[in-house]
Amino acid sequence: ERGIETGTNAKVTKDYKQADLIINIMQDQLTKQILSYNASGQITAYRLVEQVKFQVLDGTGNEIMPEADIFLTRDMDFSISGIQASENLEQEFVLNMRMDIVNQLLRRIGALSKKSAKKVTAN
Numbered sequence: 001e002r003g004i005e006t007g008t009n010a011k012v013t014k015d016y017k018q019a020d021l022i023i024n025i026m027q028d029q030l031t032k033q034i035l036s037y038n039a040s041g042q043i044t045a046y047r048l049v050e051q052v053k054f055q056v057l058d059g060t061g062n063e064i065m066p067e068a069d070i071f072l073t074r075d076m077d078f079s080i081s082g083i084q085a086s087e088n089l090e091q092e093f094v095l096n097m098r099m100d101i102v103n104q105l106l107r108r109i110g111a112l113s114k115k116s117a118k119k120v121t122a123n
Contacts, residue, residue: 003102020059023105026067027053030094035075048074048090050097056109065112070104072097 056065
């Protein structure tokens with residue numbers, strides 16, 4: 001919501017009946033995969049994976065963008081001696097990944113509206 005309201009001139013509403021465009025987030029999943037271990041068997045690196053499945057509908061519920069995925073990964077080193085620092089780094093990565101997802105989603109919607117505008121002016 002914050003990305004839409006600050007990055008565009010659109011307003012966010014909770015009432016879908018008032019919306020001109022509906023972004024349906026069907027899945028938002030964050031997972032952590034182990035990438036490597038040291039000789040002692042301790043984890044030394046993770047991969048953060050964020051996947052969002054969504055579709056875009058017009059105000060009447062007609063699909064204007066079929067179901068799509070945004071899939072991001074970030075690799076990070078991990079040290080058992082610096083757990084707090086690793087947790088802080090992970091939180092920062094997750095926040096940046098989510099901001100990137102919002103930006104990608106807005107670009108895709110922006111490309112949709114440009115396509116529609118081209119179709120309207122061509123007629």
